[in-house]
Amino acid sequence: MKNTLRSTLLALLLTVSSALNINAGNGDKxxxxxxxDYNGTEHSLSDYKDSKAIVLLFVATQCPVSNAYNSxxxxxxxxxxxxxxxxIGINSNKxxxxxxxxxxxxxxxxxxxxxxxxxNIIADKFKAQVTPEIFVLSPEFEILYHGRIDDSQRETEIxxxxxxxxxxAILDGEExxxxxxxxxxxxxxxx
Amino acid sequence: MHNKKSLTLLIITVLFFAVTNxxxxxxxxxxxxxxxxxxxxxxxxxxxxxFVNLWATWCVPCRExxxxxxxxxxxxAEQTDIIAISVDYPDEIESKIIPxxxxxKINFPVYVNSFEKQEDxxxxxxxxWFGSLPATFIYDEKGKQQFFINGKxxxxxxxxxxETLLKR
Numbered sequence: 001m002k003n004t005l006r007s008t009l010l011a012l013l014l015t016v017s018s019a020l021n022i023n024a025g026n027g028d029k030x031x032x033x034x035x036x037d038y039n040g041t042e043h044s045l046s047d048y049k050d051s052k053a054i055v056l057l058f059v060a061t062q063c064p065v066s067n068a069y070n071s072x073x074x075x076x077x078x079x080x081x082x083x084x085x086x087x088i089g090i091n092s093n094k095x096x097x098x099x100x101x102x103x104x105x106x107x108x109x110x111x112x113x114x115x116x117x118x119x120n121i122i123a124d125k126f127k128a129q130v131t132p133e134i135f136v137l138s139p140e141f142e143i144l145y146h147g148r149i150d151d152s153q154r155e156t157e158i159x160x161x162x163x164x165x166x167x168x169a170i171l172d173g174e175e176x177x178x179x180x181x182x183x184x185x186x187x188x189x190x191x
Numbered sequence: 192m193h194n195k196k197s198l199t200l201l202i203i204t205v206l207f208f209a210v211t212n213x214x215x216x217x218x219x220x221x222x223x224x225x226x227x228x229x230x231x232x233x234x235x236x237x238x239x240x241x242f243v244n245l246w247a248t249w250c251v252p253c254r255e256x257x258x259x260x261x262x263x264x265x266x267x268a269e270q271t272d273i274i275a276i277s278v279d280y281p282d283e284i285e286s287k288i289i290p291x292x293x294x295x296k297i298n299f300p301v302y303v304n305s306f307e308k309q310e311d312x313x314x315x316x317x318x319x320w321f322g323s324l325p326a327t328f329i330y331d332e333k334g335k336q337q338f339f340i341n342g343k344x345x346x347x348x349x350x351x352x353x354e355t356l357l358k359r
Contacts, residue, residue: 129322
């Protein structure tokens with residue numbers, strides 16, 4: 001009886017503590033989710049569980065910072081999709097509809113699925129704050145890396161390609177050197 | 192004729208100095224701010240709360256929020272310090288920050304971020320913040336952060352927070 005109570009309390013404590021923060025690299029996992037892309041096709045996170053890693057990118061069509069990274073996101077997708085890393089964009093902004101997301105993706109060569117997140121439900125689950133904001137997941141949905149693509153909006157002033165370093169470490173089976181990074185961007189426009 | 196010419200020259204000279212002085216005033220309010228300077232401002236409260244707004248010229252909601260900051264400073268001029276920190280690049284002061292600010296009557300200090308890394312400024316202000324703009328941090332009269340506001344808010348929302356601190 002005592003052991004059951006202790007186990008229950010421990011489980012409850014773990015649930016509460018994991019709900020307060022989502023942290024990269026300490027075993028935090030996310031649940032499967034299903035969202036539609038801008039063509040109305042459903043995508044489940046579990047559709048990508050055979051990938052070596054899943055890169056979730058919270059993006060925007062109207063954010064100058066997210067847009068400053070369009071070509072970099074396209075290039076990273078091109079490079080790493082050949083190495084079995086899945087890229088999935090998520091647009092949680094209330095004022096950016098599917099058609100706008102689709103036109104923006106086509107105009108900017110963003111050839112990975114971009115899913116609409118109505119009522120920012122998935123953004124809330126991830127506690128995503130900013131665009132662009134990246135979560136790299138293992139095939140088991142553990143968060144391996146969380147944060148920025150690199151450390152400068154200006155391509156000529158990049159000193160640290162953090163997302164790329166994380167992906168290379170994953171492919172090499174090594175520890176990701178820096179699991180959490182931050183950079184300025186636009187707030188996600190929530191309902 | 193000679194008097195007319197002299198008067199015209201005088202007017203042009205006065206106008207020239209007036210314009211350059213105004214420009215210099217705008218320039219002088221855009222100071223770089225690093226960690227030690229920001230720490231000093233936060234700690235030197237002299238019994239007043241501090242309202243710190245983080246913004247950028249590329250951030251549309253930040254720009255929309257600016258009139259509220261000016262109105263707040265007018266209302267709480269003697270009771271609360273207000274500062275704004277732009278995270279535009281320092282080399283964009285003349286090309287972007289000043290042109291934007293010139294459409295307002297700025298009544299509080301505006302700084303430009305000169306922390307070594309943007310992450311340093313983000314984590315210094317609040318470790319649960321991931322750099323989304325606009326963001327506002329309100330410190331009490333002892334320099335302790337009491338409110339972290341993520342996203343654009345209206346004047347009434349900010350005023351309510353300030354009033355909460357002033358009533359303590």
